[in-house]
Amino acid sequence: MNIFAEAARLFEQNTPFALATIIETKGSAPRHDAILLVQEDGRTQGTIGGGMIERHIISEALEALQEGRSRVVKGSMSRTGKDAMDMDCGGTMTVHIDVQGIRPDMLLIGGGHVNRAVAKLASDLGYRVTVADSWEPNLNAKLFPPNTQLILGETIQDAISQVTIRDNTQVIIATNHEDTAALPAILKSPAHHVGQLASRRKVETLRNKCLELGISETRFQEVRTPVGLDIGAESPEEIAVSIMGEILALSRGKAIRKRSGKSASLSSIANRNDNLVVIRGAGDLASGTAVKLHNSGYKVVMLDLPKPTVIRTNVSFAGALLNDSGQITVEGITARKARSVSDALSIINDGNIPIMADPDGQTLRQFKPAVLVDGILAKQNLGTHRKMAPVTIALGPGFNAGEDVDAVIETCRGHNLARVIYQGEAEPNTGKPGTIMGYAEERVLRAPCAGQVNPEVAIGELVEEGQVVANIMTDSGNQQVITRIGGKVRGMISTGSEVTSGFKIGDIDPRGASVDHATVSDKARAIAGGVLEAVLKLSTY
Incomplete structure (x- = not known):
């Protein structure tokens, strides 16, 4: 199939993809004019040639898809130097990666005058619009923008049952007389964004009906009703503007005030940022901190790389960015992958x-957190500074409390573990892992070469000295990773991770079966306690 035909098909199906196009070459490049299509699941069509350079472009395209932003990538087909790809061709290549993101879904329940006006605005703004109704004259295709999906049911519930509703589908309910049937049906779906066109008097009727049908008060309160910004709208077109204005404001994390004088459910969270904590990084120590803060009543957001290289994947919320399900549960707390601030x-x-692929913290200006915690554990400061939030805290070495951040938490095992430092730095990184039962470096599993990791064992398994625990796949073959000690697999990097030679891919705990590998570690709990202490001391809520 032609690449452009495939791109058109994916676009029509609302499936994300990226087009990588060569825009400049110098010297001996394998191709000078080519396009590569990359899907979110790694499938490709076409080629830009060049082995390692193409592999690099595919990896960059997948990251761009995760971020939802296009980018320009440069690669040098040489062994050394800037942007080197460990190749011998000698040329350079510049590639533009154009991300075609998912168009947001808009489901309009009822095809009356207001929703017709909403459909026109939503279509112009890039939404994929579906209209569901039980009265056929309301679904005249001439009344809606081209490509609007029209669903007719014998009843409004029947029409709704024919629609695929996702958690991020925007739903607007505006029927003539079927709202009391439509709203409960929608609230039993995964939709998070539900707006109801109704008078204040009707809101109470809807509430009573929903509670009668087993809908919780909490779920009902998530509905934006009366839907739309208070702009004095009267005509269907004006009401549509108020509705789409509210949707756009919420999608950008803006605080809005409802007509009743109470903030909308989503915007109220953005407005009540006095207990919102953003954590950079989502490995095991950062996740232990998130568990502590979440259980202490704080709202927590986590930011990490699109494909984090965490080791203790089963107790790291970063797993939500790695799992096909887009979520992970640690100690009863669920983290879910978020694609936007809304x-x-x-x-x-x-x-x-929520955990987002945002390693640079570009969403901080929208979240406006009260507290920022740097839990990247990079042993150096990757850009965190005190202007990012009223309270800034960092874990481990690489930060100076009082200059870079407000407080630093000691991460080195020993008497000072989890100590809160308000002036100065944490102990420097020794590069040596902690000792357990006399074993230190022997516990660590490292890649013998660069390549792609294929684990042979899972976290929680018991292994014996000399056992093959992983393979590093390279172009020239596989190299085995063999454990030097017996014990329980406490950490193992996710399948398919690209690593360099010497990169830590896992660890073995010599204590064996007695070790609890499924919960937050003692070290993480201690550090989390230090973070909570610093938050309470430094905050002025």
Whole structure:
């Protein structure tokens, strides 16, 4: 199939993809004019040639898809130097990666005058619009923008049952007389964003009906009703502007005030940022901190790389960015992958922790957190500074408390573990792992070469000295990773991770079966306690 035909098909199906196009070459490049299509699941069509350079471009395209932003990538087909790809061709290649993101879904329940006006605006703004109704004259295709999906049911519930509703689908309910049937049906779906066109008097009727049908008060309160910004709208077109204005404001994390004088559910969270904590990094220590803060009543958002290289994947919320399900549960707390600030606020509203692929913290200006915690554990400061939030805290070495951040938490095992430092730095990184039963470096599993990791054992398994625990796949073959000690697999990097030679891919605990590998570690709990202490001391809520 032609690449452009495939791109058109994916676009029509609302499936994300990226087009990588060569825009400049110098010297001996394998191709000078080519396009590569990359899907979110790694499938490709076409080629830009060049082995390692193409592999690098595919990896960059997948990251760009995770971030939802296009980028320009440069690669040098040489062994050394800037952007070197460990190749011998000698040329350079510049590639533009164009991300075609998912168009947001808009489901309009009822095809009356207001929703017709909403459909026109939503279509112009890039939404994929579906209209569901039980009265056929309301679904005249001439009344709606081209490509609007029209669903007719014998009843409004029947029409709704024919629609695929996702958690990020925007739903607007505006029927003539079927709202009391439509709203409960929608509230039983995964939709987080539900707006109801109704008078204040009708809101109470809807509430009573929903409670009667087993819908919780909490779920009902998530509905934006009366839907739309208070702009004095009267005509269907004006009401549509108020509705789409509210949707756009919420999607950008803006605080809005409802007509009743109460803030909308999503915006109220953005407005009540006095207990919002953003954590950079989502490995095991950062996740232990998130568990502590979440259980202490704080709203927590986590930011990490699109494909984090965490080791203790089963107790790291970063797993939500790695798992096909887009979520992970640690000690009864669920983290879910968020694609936008609005999506993240919805996840918080559900009592969960959102995690976003945002390693540079570009969403901080929208979240406006009261507290920022740097839990990247990079042993150096990757850009965190005190202007990012009223209170800034960092874990481990690489930060100076009082200059870079407000407080540093000691992460080195020993008498000072988890000590809160308000002036100065944590102990420097020794590069040596902690000792357990006399074993230190022997516990660590490292890649013998660069390549892709294929684990042979899972976290929690018992292994014996000399056992093959993983293979590093390279172009020239596989190299085995063999454990030097017996014990329980406490950490193992996710399948398919690209690593360099010497990169830590896992660890073995010599204590064996007695070790609890499924919960937050003692070290993480201690550090989390230090973070909570610093938050309480430094905050002025």
